Amino acid sequence: MQNYMKLELAALSENESFARSAVAAFALPLSPSFSDLSDIKTAVSEAVTNCIVHAYKGGEGRIVIECRIEKAPRGGILHIVITDYGCGIEDVEEAMTPFFTTLENDERSGMGFTVMQTFSTFFKVESELGKGTRVIMQKAVGM
Numbered sequence: 338m339q340n341y342m343k344l345e346l347a348a349l350s351e352n353e354s355f356a357r358s359a360v361a362a363f364a365l366p367l368s369p370s371f372s373d374l375s376d377i378k379t380a381v382s383e384a385v386t387n388c389i390v391h392a393y394k395g396g397e398g399r400i401v402i403e404c405r406i407e408k409a410p411r412g413g414i415l416h417i418v419i420t421d422y423g424c425g426i427e428d429v430e431e432a433m434t435p436f437f438t439t440l441e442n443d444e445r446s447g448m449g450f451t452v453m454q455t456f457s458t459f460f461k462v463e464s465e466l467g468k469g470t471r472v473i474m475q476k477a478v479g480m
């Protein structure tokens with residue numbers, strides 16, 4: 338049987354460290370390197386922060402994190418899907434451009450998606466305006 342987990346969280350900033358630690362802990366059976374773990378934590382952290390600050394703009398909301406392990410002869414692939422039901426993104430391609438941000442006046446640098454993309458083996462964003470956003474990441478671990 339393939340291993341998986343599903344986590345639903347309130348969109349609160351205090352849940353960000355829990356979310357990234359939970360996903361990292363789930364990946365442990367794949368014997369990830371310190372650097373793999375650090376990449377996973379950073380990517381999850383960026384995705385969850387985006388749900389809180391952009392999708393729900395600090396208001397009420399829920400975030401669903403689904404993880405699945407696809408085993409390989411050595412190590413495997415960690416699949417991570419992070420979903421919100423917030424405002425959605427009008428132009429995903431533009432949003433993924435390095436330094437693009439819609440929160441310029443805050444301390445946002447517009448590098449979240451770029452960081453997620455850099456730290457994952459496969460990366461994709463699906464979004465529908467008014468419905469929400471789904472970030473799909475894969476990370477090859479211990480391979």
Ligand SMILES: Nc1ncnc2c1ncn2[C@@H]1O[C@H](COP(=O)(O)OP(=O)(O)OP(=O)(O)O)[C@@H](O)[C@H]1O
Nearest residue numbers: 387391392425432438439445446447448449450470
């Ligand atoms: N889950 C989401 N829901 C709605 N809009 C989003 C979501 N995630 C990202 N965005 C939009 O995409 C833009 C780029 O996101 P990205 O994470 O790259 O940068 P940022 O969050 O603005 O800044 P940083 O991540 O560097 O603090 C955001 O400014 C926002 O407009």
Ligand SMILES: [Mg+2]
Nearest residue numbers: 383387449450
């Ligand atoms: Mg961001």
